[in-house]
Amino acid sequence: MRDVAILGVGMTRFGKFLERSLKELAREAVDAALASAGLGREAVQAAVVGNAMAGLMSGQECVRGQVVLREIGIGGIPVVNTENACASSSTALHLGWLWVASGLHDVVLVLGMEKLFHADKQRSFRALAGAADVDAIAAYPETRSMFMDYYADLTRAHMRRFGTTPEQFAAVAVKNHWHGSLNPNAQYRNTCTVDEVLASPMIVEPLTRLMCSPIGDGAAALVVVAGERARRVGGRPVWMKASVIGSCKERGADEPEITERVAGRAYEMAGIGPDDVDVVELHDGSAPAEVIAYEHLGLCPAGEGGRLVADGETALGGRIPVNPSGGLIARGHPVGATGAAQVCELVWQLRGEADRRQVPGARVGLAHNGGGLVQGESAATVVHVLAT
């Protein structure tokens, strides 16, 4: 396999953009990524497009990538559309990495895009429900928010087992909102306090609204290139050291939790351990999910996630800053765009271009993205390790 670098990244601000089409959002992200790579559209040899929900949101059930890319002046190249729910564009990056690493293509565009806001709110809820086994959901029609019910179960179990407190979970939301306030691309740019987080409306006990990721619209794009080409053109390449996908275990299998499995393989592929990581973007679909992911990623021992965030170790200025972008909770979570946006943030961090949210001297970054939910486990989890 060849060395692979990310040479350019770009994204739209995440938010509620009822008046902007997927094509417009994609164009903005792609133009920014190509400009950041110093390449023109004609340089793109293949594209992988991640989108989770355009079928139910707009009726564009198929060839989503071709429809968008042709409109923005890219065509005639191999295009693959891929989907892994909330991990769609990190899955796209895995395929883009493989296309380049294998020698098949030298310059691959990876695009994640999603529009989840719609004048008809029920449409968004139906689309999100399609990220789990719809037969299983049909069996439990009383479920309000499947994902938040799932997170609430995990949260209560963590509290019982380790004594983690609502205040510690609230600290995640406070941190990520603070980080988001420093990020011009974030959906939410307001800060909040622990008291405000705890006092915000209860979604599912003990998760309050400010602990949960919102829905959103947005796009993010990455230009993935062969190492030799990256070295030749100069610029500021960031190297892909590991790209690993895992999925939910088979029925009844006795295996470690999915993030542990996937991150373990990614550390091995990159030849590093958790202590070597300088900055992390992880899948904080809810605040407790971030605490639990600390432990599964090996940033702290099991049960110490609550303390880690409450002590400020994962905040900007702390030992291992997590979600400097604001994470899903504050930067936002337009499902199919999230994985690529995490990688945008890491590339900016590793290039030293993250401005007021810069992690000083960051050289190694890890992105963790989860997607879908099948029988109580993430259906797809993707971990990337990047380094200067």
Add this chain to the structure above:
Amino acid sequence: MRDVAILGVGMTRFGKFLERSLKELAREAVDAALASAGLGREAVQAAVVGNAMAGLMSGQECVRGQVVLREIGIGGIPVVNTENACASSSTALHLGWLWVASGLHDVVLVLGMEKLFHADKQRSFRALAGAADVDAIAAYPETRSMFMDYYADLTRAHMRRFGTTPEQFAAVAVKNHWHGSLNPNAQYRNTCTVDEVLASPMIVEPLTRLMCSPIGDGAAALVVVAGERARRVGGRPVWMKASVIGSCKERGADEPEITERVAGRAYEMAGIGPDDVDVVELHDGSAPAEVIAYEHLGLCPAGEGGRLVADGETALGGRIPVNPSGGLIARGHPVGATGAAQVCELVWQLRGEADRRQVPGARVGLAHNGGGLVQGESAATVVHVLAT
């Protein structure tokens, strides 16, 4: 890149199965493919799943592969869901090939699956409309069947330019129905005459119903393995000599037609020319599409496709048999399963297992699969070359 072989294939019969779920159809195809490969489920190291329309058909918008595979006892491995409209599972095979060729995995399951029949027929029509740019369709609400309108335009142009006759197009339908009558997996197993084809109801002038591919339900699975492993286990591997994807050109670009572009690269990759091919499975979305594809694949010079089929050269027993399975027209066309089913047929042909529709001594096969429609061009076209 490593040598890659297809070690096992399996499919359901295609047809109208209102009472069977995607999970059931997928299980039947996967079980058959693994049995044909002589491997158990535990041997599968990764899976690529092609499906085009479950989001709109059943609401299963995301993680379609994980939901199905977990249910049939496969989990904990990398799963990628991919979509390229009618070329979804040939796209999945391209990714499966790449996973193995690159050395990332040794045994990859490729699954194509679709359910298009539904008690609510409007649902099927809406899903199919999602295979083109939905903004463009919204601009032309009077369009009855976008794909058949498209084929009818191509057909009339071919008739004007080359004098091709409705009887010659009808000969494609007669041939494919005859081939389908020999295939236990075909949706239609009745033969028909040229007169019957011409007398069947007109869909869009000059396309009659018997010249058009039907909708359908079905699944097809392929077990893709590293060459060294295929040699070790014995069995009857069929070698993947080329795997090429192309997409619609950019707006206004002056390039050869997409099948010409993609097939040209595939021949080059395989180190062969059209004369070396013994058997073809191609994308006969309509009978004239088959005639036109003969020419773009180089099976005959431009304008001679009508003569080629009318003279019986592409029938079983002819110079270059095309669609011995019955093709989309008679074997059927459950969108996301079609590409994998084409490859099933080629593997059976190259193994000498095609029974009454066997092409004697076939050693090289070509599969051509098109998907979606963007501004008058196939959004995705995939060509595979296989050989013993």
